Amino acid sequence: MSKPKNWPDTLPYLTAPLHSKELSPSQLQTLRTNPRNSSSHTIQIIPASSTQTPSTNVKIQPIQEPSHPANGQYGLFAARDLKPGAFILPYLGRVHGGGGGTDPHSDYDLWLDRDADIAVDAGREGNEGRFVNDYRGVKRRPNAEFGAAWCERWGQLCVAFWVVGSPGKKGRLEGIRKGEEILVSYGKCFWEERMAEAERVGED
Numbered sequence: 001m002s003k004p005k006n007w008p009d010t011l012p013y014l015t016a017p018l019h020s021k022e023l024s025p026s027q028l029q030t031l032r033t034n035p036r037n038s039s040s041h042t043i044q045i046i047p048a049s050s051t052q053t054p055s056t057n058v059k060i061q062p063i064q065e066p067s068h069p070a071n072g073q074y075g076l077f078a079a080r081d082l083k084p085g086a087f088i089l090p091y092l093g094r095v096h097g098g099g100g101g102t103d104p105h106s107d108y109d110l111w112l113d114r115d116a117d118i119a120v121d122a123g124r125e126g127n128e129g130r131f132v133n134d135y136r137g138v139k140r141r142p143n144a145e146f147g148a149a150w151c152e153r154w155g156q157l158c159v160a161f162w163v164v165g166s167p168g169k170k171g172r173l174e175g176i177r178k179g180e181e182i183l184v185s186y187g188k189c190f191w192e193e194r195m196a197e198a199e200r201v202g203e204d
């Protein structure tokens with residue numbers, strides 16, 4: 001199986017979501033319910049042709065810029081020009097419930113469905129999506145966003161990334177140029193939790 005360039009040797013590269021054994025039958029049903037068949041059809045449907053692996057939209061690159069807050073780590077960069085609103089890639093990892101099956105301190109855990117208590121952790125295995133950094137300290141605003149999508153390739157709900165903006169709208173949202181870093185907002189909660197954790201460690 002081919003892996004993306006710069007993929008770490010120690011980490012399994014996923015080409016499909018991995019299900020934690022602890023997922024309950026109702027969580028599994030939520031994951032496998034196509035919103036096209038339900039009354040609340042608000043999420044995007046991603047055709048299988050858009051989720052080929054490795055992704056041709058992105059590349060993983062080491063960050064070697066002292067002013068970048070994640071200097072010395074990796075980041076995810078556009079491998080070609082990406083238009084406003086364009087789908088970028090799915091975020092693959094271990095799909096789990098709050099009940100367990102993953103690391104509670106993971107920095108790679110994203111909500112898929114809060115109401116159903118389902119999240120995706122790419123801490124121990126994942127795809128290119130795990131290398132997306134937060135915009136804070138890098139750019140003035142995020143150029144990408146994440147949310148839930150129905151992925152036809154796997155017949156289930158997934159977390160996925162899109163370019164910020166709407167396809168037909170002109171203005172300051174100009175998509176992501178080839179070579180530009182893809183940056184999302186992890187949300188205030190992510191950084192508040194990290195700060196609280198750092199304070200706890202400092203007190204020990």
Ligand SMILES: C[S@@+](CC[C@H](N)C(=O)[O-])C[C@H]1O[C@@H](n2cnc3c(N)ncnc32)[C@H](O)[C@@H]1O
Binds near residue numbers: 074
């Ligand atoms: C999901 S990972 C992103 C990929 C990570 N850079 C890597 O190489 O594995 C999240 C971690 O990246 C780092 N990070 C991402 N965005 C950051 C930012 N804006 N400022 C500081 N650290 C950041 C933090 O260490 C955070 O815990």
